[in-house]
Amino acid sequence: MVDNDVEYELQEISDSKYNYQYWKTCELFYLVRWTGYEGTDQEHSWISAVDLTHTDEATEDYHKQYPNKLGPDFFRPEHDATVAHHMKAQKRHKEA
Numbered sequence: 001m002v003d004n005d006v007e008y009e010l011q012e013i014s015d016s017k018y019n020y021q022y023w024k025t026c027e028l029f030y031l032v033r034w035t036g037y038e039g040t041d042q043e044h045s046w047i048s049a050v051d052l053t054h055t056d057e058a059t060e061d062y063h064k065q066y067p068n069k070l071g072p073d074f075f076r077p078e079h080d081a082t083v084a085h086h087m088k089a090q091k092r093h094k095e096a
Contacts (some may be wrong), residue, residue, distance in 0.1 A: 009035040010055055013062040016070040017046070028072060030059070 015031035028049040037043040049072070052059070063071050 010052075010058050011035040013055075013058055014044070016062070016066075018070055028070065030062070 011033045013030045013032055017029050017031075019027045019029060029046045030049060030052060031044055032047050032052070033044050034042065049059075059071075063069070
């Protein structure tokens with residue numbers, strides 16, 4: 001327990017993505033593997049980076065291991081085309 005909140009043990013971060021549903025917030029999510037939940041439906045879950053606390057080491061390790069995966073510095077010039085592609089695809093999907 002930390003600050004009277006239940007805290008779960010993160011085993012590893014295995015992926016990352018941005019939620020493009022709301023462009024203004026465009027929230028970063030990590031696919032987290034939890035310790036103690038192996039073999040269950042709760043072993044992996046997508047968690048907002050904002051909600052991941054006390055995980056600096058795990059997120060740093062993830063981004064060192066996968067430097068080309070999406071992360072907090074995603075909005076760099078070399079990724080503008082990817083962002084534009086996702087935005088156009090979402091717009092087409094909403095119009096359909």
